[in-house]
Amino acid sequence: MDLTTVKIEPPKDCNTILGMAHFIKTAEDLYEALVNSVPNIQFGLGFCESSGPCLVRHEGNDVELRRLAAEKAFEIGCGHSFLIFIRNAYPLNVLDKIKKAPEVCTVYAATANPLEVIIAEIAQGRGIVGVVDGLKSKGIETDEDLAERRQFLRKIGYKLG
DSSP states (O other): OEEEEEEEOOOTTEEEEEEEOOSTTHHHHHHHHHHTTSTTOEEEEEEEOOSTTOOEEEEESSHHHHHHHHHHHHHHOOTTEEEEEEESSOHHHHHHHHHHSTTOOEEEEEESSOEEEEEEEOSSOEEEEEEEESOOOOOOOOHHHHHHHHHHHHHTTSSOO
């Protein structure tokens, strides 16, 4: 068994969602989940087919994000994994619908941080072992940090003033 990593740097002003599904119609169902979640969302997705021709299936409404997601999904190359880049939305706006897609088994990460996907490769193929999301914790939040966090959430409209 060989262990490798694949780095994912979200494009500017984008978030990344990485998960596992199980069927060829995943690409179309995830497309529908995304466009029905947030008006004006821009996205691209890549889905690694795990049988038959074993192609990276791709969909999206933004040509560049679609290309990037397909290329990065191909680099990951783990059967039935999917990768989505989104702009003009946050993962929390779409995760519920993504998780409810009948093919989706799990979501490994949903973030604007850089990711490293830890991959195991054996004779049969490749699989995702885990994901490193962002950086190591540097400390415990102080009262000042807590106040800044609460203020930020209200500033961006996710909590009442």
